[in-house]
Every structure is written in C-alpha cells, then in structure tokens.
Amino acid sequence: MLYREAGDFKTTYADDAQTFPIAFDRWRYYAILIVAAVIIPLVIDSYWAKSIMVPFLVFSIAAMGLNILTGYCGQVSLGTGGFMAVGAYASYKLMTAFPELNIFFVVLLSGGVTALVGAAFGLPSLRIKGFYLAVATLAAQFFLVWLFNKVPWFFNYSATGQITAPERTVFGIAVTGPSVPAYASYLFCLAFVVLLAWLMRNLTRGKVGRQWMAIRDMDIAAEIIGVHPLKTKLIAFAVSSFYVGVAGALFFSVYLGAAEPTEAFGIQQSFLVLFMIIIGGLGSIFGCFAGAAFMIMLPVLLKNVMAGALGWDTTLATHFEFIIVGGLIIVFLILEPHGLAQLARLMKEKLRLWPFPH
C-alpha cells in the first residue's frame, strides 16, 4: 500500500530523472544510510567487521568497478585481481614513501594509479571484443601478479616478499595497522562505498553512461551517432580500474594488513568479482551490493549455521558450503539470468500494482 507512485506527480524533467522516483524508496534509502552510518558502527564487533562488513564493502567497490566496465560498457574483463593488486601496491608504495600523506588520499591516489594502468590495458579493446578481450585481460592479471612477485622495488626489498600496511590514522583514529577498532575500519570503507556509489550513479545517469551503454548494445550504431569508440572504452576502463584500485588498496591496507600477490590477488579474485556482478545484475548499482552480499555473506552465514548452530564438523561444513553456494549460483543463473537486481525490479513492479493484477 505504501509502494505507490499515484499522487506523486513529477512536474519537472529533473524530478522525473531522479534516482528513486518512488517516495517509499527514497525514505528507505535514507533509512539504510542512517543504519549503516550510525547504528552499525555502535554495535559492530571485530568479528562482524573483519569477516563480514569490511570484505562486503570492499568487494562492493570492486563489483561496482567491474560492473561499469562489463555491465555498462560491455567489455568483459578477467583482470580484476591484477588491478586490485595494482591498487594495493600503489597504496603500499605511497604509504611508505609519503608517511605524512593522509590514508584517505593514499587510497584515492592508488585508484588513480590503477586507472592509468587499466586504461593502458584497455587499449586492445578497440580491436578485440568479447571472449578474446577477456583473454587479453587475463594476460593482464597474470602479468601484474608476476610483476609484483618479481620486482623487489614494489615490496621495498623486504625479505619475505610480502607487503605490510603501516599504521595510519584518520582524525587520530587508526584505520590501518595492527590495532584498529572495528568501527573505524568499517566506517572508513563505508565512506568510500557511499562516495563511489554516488559518483557511479552520476556517471551512469547522463551522457557518459549512455555512451557506455550505446557501445555495449550496438557499437556500430554508437559510432554513427558520434560516440568515439576508443575514447569511450578507455574512459570505461579507467573509471572501472579506479574503483577496482580503490578496492584493492582497501583490501590490502584495511582488511588484510599484509599481503602477498599470488594469494591475495590471484585469478580467483577476478572470478569472484565477476560472479558477483553476474549474480547481482549487470548494469545495476544495486546489483553490485546484492552480488557482493550474496558471495561474501552467504558463505559466512552457512558456515555459522552448519558448524555453529547444527554442530557439524568444520571440514564437512566447508564442503557443504561450497555445494550449496555453487548450487545456488547455478539455480540463479537458470531462473533469473539478469541477476538479483532484475528480481528486485520485478518484485517492485508487482508491488506497485498490488493487490491488483494490472
């Protein structure tokens, strides 16, 4: 009954183009923001921060990045893990080279560095398309991880080959390093998520987003209309890599604390993020969050239920977790190939008319 647009008249084009056209959605959005920014930090403990909220937020950012490239611009990429590594190593080098630089700007600059690297690896996209482009970005994935393993300058010649995040503070509260309060790491990541989601909405609602989608849907027609194909694709690669780079920097500095490229940024991360956007929904901002929640939170939930509540053996629980998550992915792809976002859209469509059939 609440979910109605009847009586909610739009009298300007700006109103008509707003993000949440239905009043109930707007209120729900503000409510979620308040819960996320005020209530969760008050109650969060280190288990929730470490194993659920921080990875969820970090991978939401990575999923947003890949969704810009794959969901909006139609360029498939398997290099997400490699670009996350670029963000991580850029943040490490910046943190050690400029200790006074605020960690907030370190993370943003790392995104900038990754954007440049991503644009360079996006150059072949003018000539190659689809699966072939995916293979080309796979090369980026392996090359970048190899590079960070082989060139000691990247890990400051440390004996183990690992990189370790030094302690950095925001407003006097540590957000990286060994002793970080749970709420600080959560809020730090949340700030980036909110900022980047807002930027993504801006980019995708107007001219830039339409250029990307035009290239995705019909590149020949896009060119006829005046879209510069290479420039548009490179911008998509750069913006996407910026997001992925920020995610990588946060993943390393806030979540892991110490990292080694093959394990932390291997091909499995690329696939994880790709699954997130496919399950969440290509070309949807909500889909990024839905997908990240599905892939990060569901396994934790299952593990807790099976090993904790039911008291199963941990190994058994882990195997069952794989089976259930894998099965659910297949079920989802068969029943709703457009992902959770489409499911939400259909539900809203039904809700708007409920209880009437038409």
Place this chain on the structure above:
Amino acid sequence: MSIHAAEAAKDDASYAAQEEAHGIEPRRVGDVVMEMKNITLRFGGVTAIKDISFDVREHEIRAIIGPNGAGKSSMLNVINGFYHPQEGEIWFRGEKRGPMRPHEIAHQGIARTFQNIALFKGMSTLDNIMTGRMTLMKSNFWQHTFWKGGAEREEVEHRRRVEEIIDFLEIQAIRKTPVGRLPYGLQKRVELGRALAAEPKLLLLDEPMAGMNVEEKEDMCRFILDVNDEFGTTICLIEHDMGVVMDIADRVVVLDYGRKIGDGTPDEVRSNQDVIDAYLGVSHD
C-alpha cells in the same frame, strides 16, 4: 499538356498562394548540400560502386533505388564513412571531405537509420533518443562525474527537445520502455527519432519502410514528409516500395550493378527505358 496536368498545376499554384497567405513558408529546394563525384568502391576484385556521381540539394527528399545488390547500401555506407571509396570525391556543405571516421562524420551533421534496426536494445526509448543528441551535448566527463557545472541543466534542456521529438513521433506511451520489448514498427519509429534528435543537416534512411504493413508504411511516409516539411531536414533514402518512392521523393537516382542508370524526378525516371529494363527485365532476342 493534358487537361489533367494543367489542373494539377493550377492546384499547386493555388496551394502555394494559400501557404503564402497564411505566412507559411513554402518548402524551397535550396543549393547543393552534398555532392558525390565519380565514386568508385571496390572490395578486392568486386566493384560495388562504379563511377557514380549525384548530388543532394538542401530541403529535398532524394531517393536511391535499384534492384538487390545494386550498391545502394554501399552508397550510404560511403556517405557516413564506413567504407572509403578508392576513387572519387565527396563534397559536403561546400567542402571537400577527407577520409573521416563515422563518429567524425556524425559531428558534421549526418545521421542515419539502418535497414535492420540498430537500436540500443537495453536502453529505454528516452535514453535511445537522448543518445542521439550526443553531438550536441557540451558538458565534459568531470561535470558528469560530480553532476555539477551544468551537467544536470544540460540533461534537462536536451530532455525538453527529446520530448518534442517523442510528441512528434507519437511515442509518448513507450518513453520508458526498453526498446528491445517494442514491436518492429515502433522500433523503426524510435530509430527515426534517434536520428532526428541529432538535428542533422542530412538524414540518411536505409529502407525506412522495409517489412512494414500498409498502415505502418503510411505512418512512416507521413513522418518523413513532416520531418522534411517542419524541420526542413534534407533526406536521402533508400526504398524498395516504388509507390512510396514515386510519391514522396523529389528526385530519384537509380542504380543497377553499381552503375547509375537514371537520375531525375520520379516522372523522368519512370519513363527511362534503362530503368524499365532493369526493373522488368529485358528480353535478349
């Protein structure tokens, strides 16, 4: 002159006088907008277009007709830069055109539709037509990133123009529907809208009426004539339906096997022996 023709001429004259009396400017065909000079296009050993010249005048409806494989679509592809002819010159608005990419040609003011619809299937009607205004939007990437510096104002301004086109084409009801879900006839209309949105100096239509039933064809004819009348858009179109071409075109160029075999008003073309031979076949005895 037959009595019939004389009467028709009188009607025309009185119609023009009426238009003038109402302050409506009668449509006048102006100077040459685009001139193709001795265009030859080869694909390896195959010559698709051989030494063809023709021109398009401002505000006119120019039709290109010919049997299958005559080189009509290749001609359009030459005009908007998909193919680069081996020989010949293209003059557009008084300037000789060098080799250009299709997106540069779009910025010069040439828009087109495709024979088999090339809409952006995942986007709504509104977004499709908004994309058509790409060349007219000035705001840059950073303004859009932060939705500041006039990005929003510009979107609204262009939305206003797009809504006019939506009204004109009578597709208000489907403005938020993804075009992939629309029936064929409407998709053709949306595609016309997308091309119109660019406010082109020259509009190329590749078989705008292909695969339509009679009513849809009539609608499309009306839209084409209205576009030409109200916006004064110069139109160059390919069409197979002879009745339609003869009714709406000002001048017709006829191609056959990559050569030009006729050029002139519909009446001239109709009585041209080469054209009759090409269309009806000729006995070789």
